[in-house]
Amino acid sequence: MGKDEKLSGLGLFPMVLFIVIYLGNGLITKDLKSMPVEVAFLISAVVSLMLNQKVKFSKKVETFCKGGGNSNIILMSLIFILAGVFSQISKEMGAVSSVVNFGLSIFPSKILIPALFIISCFLSLAIGTSVGTIVALTPIAIGLSETSGNSLGLCCAAVLGGAMFGDNLSIISDTTIVATKTQGCEMRDKFKANFKLVLVPAIVSAILFYLNSNPVISLEDNVFYNYSLLKMLPYVLVLIAALAGIDVFIVLFLGIILSAIIGLSLGSFSLRELILATSKGIQGTGKIVIIVILVGGIIELVKLNGGLDYVIYKIKNRVQKKRDAEIWIGILVVLIDICVGNNTIAVVSAGPIAKEIADEYKLEPKIVASILDTFAAGIQGLLPYSNPMLAVLGIATSISAFDIIKYNYYNALMIVVTFIAIFIRSLKNNNSKANI
Template sequence: MSNNKVKKGSLIAFLPLLVFVLLFIGSGIVTKDFSNMPLNVAILIASAVALMMNRKETFIEKVDIFTKSAGHPNIILMAVIFLLAGAFAGVARGMGAVESTVNLGLSLLPANLLMVGLFVIGCFISISMGTSMGTIVALAPIGVGIAAQTDIPVALAMATVIGGAMFGDNLSMISDTTIAAVRTQNTKMKDKFKVNFFIVLPGAIVTMILLGILTSGNVAELAGDHPYEFVKILPYLAVLVAALSGAHVLVVLVGGTIFAGVIGLMDGSYQLSSFLQAIAEGVMAMEDLAIVSILIGGIVGIIQYNGGIDYLLRVITSKIKTKKGAEFGIAGLVSVADIATANNTIAIIITGPVVKRIADEYGVDPRKSASLLDTFSSCWQGILPYGVQLLVAAGLAAISPVSIMMYSFYPVLMGICCVIAILIGYPKFKEVG
């Protein structure tokens, strides 16, 4: 798609997304409470705006465009994956997998490397659970407890928890950001993981070194025993191994849910009825995200029909001359989307189709474009003071989210590693047949 083949397009086509951002973020800034405007309500209003635009087309024709785009196989599969990921997370949590995983980490935590250990535990838990929020909720109280026993700032402890949480949010096989990045770029989970892991690994290592230096001399014994049952950690390990082995994500999630349920039934954590209820609750927890992803698919379809995608491609491609430039363009695009929406999954869903077209045009490997999407959206999400991760951690620790920002080492280093990977052309891919 060279520049002379790109239609001029229209900037006004992006009005629905602008309305969404103003409603969702604007209301939070004005009221100082980002929960005042529910995400699904904001996207419904934006959908209505999309359907009211372009009076050259009849309302019925616009509805047809919207529903066909919302019902695209990739969008529907993504929604199903979200629901199954919720089911697995709900069942694993209900049978005690989260508690056992956290306690295993605590039992291994070295007394003289508390923040380093907390970061490593956060990485392991988040990559196992696939959720930054779940990791933060589980570990934030522990971070507060460590800070209370030492002179380590509470804000540093919360930033450490968030860093570990974003490591897994960026890499986990069952993370909604990974699912969205992989689906929109038409690549495989295990392939994206391998590329992404080696890009961000130096950032994680440098983070551990920084934490070790900054907190050296701070020693505290964590009170109490931390009992865990290794068998309850097996579902997370099984999902990770199955996904890395190349099993289809639907098989991985259904198998993981059944495996966790069987363990729960055998040890008495579940009766059959409570097992089924845990599945239902997990699915319901992800319903909003599934619905929002479907509606965004419809909005993006309208935006594309009205020339918005052509406009964006024209503007971006006019500045891009090389594959390296295309990669920076992808990074900038998803970064702006995440800063605007304060939601890395939504940012990936919105920009994914455009990124795919840019990647195809300039020969960017889909494994790399998926990694860029996920990494840059996740790094901003770990820094934004109005992002839900910092807001939750700050709320649990009773501090300002702004105070956490100065200690957000890993999210910043994750972005730096990705920039370096673009500059040096890492990784080198073999030609895909």
Template sequence: MDVPMGFYNISVVVVFMIALLVACIQAKDINMNEKLKIMANSMADPNIITMILIFLMAGVFVGVLGRSSAESVAYFLLSLIPADYAIPVLFLISAFVSLAMGTSVGTITLITPIAIAIGGCTGYPMPLCVGTVMGGAMFGDNLSFISDTTIAACNGQGCKMQDKFKANFKIAVPAALLTIIALYFLTLERPAGDLNIEEYNLIKIIPYLLVLIGGVMGFNVFLVLLVGIISGSILMLGMGEISSLDYLTNIGKGTAGMFETSMVAILVSCIGGLIAYNGGFNALLSTVHKIFSTKKGGMLGIGMLVGFMDIAT
């Protein structure tokens, strides 16, 4: 029997709770109180606290700006180009919004309705329109300074976000350029109808730009997000786009949207503490060293481990 979105019917929090239970069972030589102490010490790591606070602030930022700001970006860019180039530009729109918001899923949710409207107006195949949004969203999320995965990776490895951005830029941008070229040729001989451009306000883009510029310049991520939240709040409330009550409600929804990510960070820290106690990390690294003895081999080994974990989770 087919289950719609079956993979997502099981929360990743539940999966990690099961993994935590297994880790507890494996640590047979210590009692439960000792296990709790190990987990508590792992959760008290400054990197974990930092990640959770950033997750919550990123949730507030997305909640404050809501859908209208992302739509303003989309309709502004679409208004600049002929309908024949709508699909490549749709990729760029998704990439920019995801880069600014730090969430691929959120971007897909926001931009897909616009993509469907574009498909209806221009006659481009709907799978192509939606697939373009997904590709752009993944690209932007990969480079975003406020993406949960970026924050977790940088804090976990102790590297600067700027350095991570530069490294990812060299990998992701060539792929994005090839994608744009491919989209252009895929739609080259397809006659397109007229685009239906809805009203937009460029002022709403300002918070996104401030966050992007602050991130690229290497400012503290807390400061960058705070500036984005304050500027977004001033714009949304000052322009009468939202009432005070809805504003507070959206902030709550934004932080609630980060609940699962925050819980995963906490659970992973607990699991990591128990794995380290049981010698799991040392055994894993020892295996990698035996199989991949050179520097490039080690990089390949770590890459394979990360890829396996990505598939598993």
């Protein structure tokens, strides 16, 4: 590639710089909040605008604005705003405390965290979106943490891990659709292959959530937890509407309106307090919206400077045999995911080149599709700046990404298990050839 290769490699520098500034500082100081993520991204954005002097500065600014104003970025920002309003109003209306107290009155407290994980798995599997699941369940995780004494990071990790379970498996998930289409396989075949990879991580994660639940509450027969079924109705509505496949905007609007009506009817807040709660919910999402816009702009400049093409070129030239091909396909989608912070974009970018590698080394399309989706979903739940993580942090504003990542057993396990599966499949293939 010569000169172009050097330029393309340099195109990745803004994302590498962000990782060094943000994660590096967090690891050294053991305090991720000492370097605000928006500041790290702002520095990365400025540096990205300084690169590639062959392109006019005005063109780079235009490209950055195009990325930051991408329809997906605006859509995500609006979802964050509506989610913040719904979360704040429902909380002040008493919905969160009612849901948590209802759960405490039925289940032993140590079972609640793994139960939250399982519920998140089933919900995300049904609706095919991690963000929608997170929006519905994170407020409950916050209330559960406050009431039961469990770590907020642990509760949010249960929601995030479960959300990525469905995002990875659901037949209506964007990544599933892209993975199967680029590899030319049936969704049901990909689902079967994929399910074998994530079943063990899901079971082990549920057990780990149980073992690490250490509530300060002791449920006794004479303890009574106050809850109102009417106040729980907004969450029931949101869950049912999400399962029915209704657009997330409509779901959130319905949740907001119902929470407002119930709160006003029961005297939980006055009209003025409702307006103030709405304002507070909107303001609480300002930081996340800024981050999303900055990330969108940086990603567009990384593309302009050839960063993604550079990664694809380098990895393709390192593939030697079947096992290597599967491993490098996984690494490829992980690296792109790290660069862009979006598993759908990662699968879209890696899919075509993965198909070329798969055809050359005669890999099964359903296996390749499963590897693409699983690795992309796995790393997504471990990135401090991914959309699902930002969705959690946009609601659970009192914790950092590190507080969640250290408890996100499921995402870490699905990557490890997929690697192991690749090596086991390679050994079986070698043994089969040896017996011929």
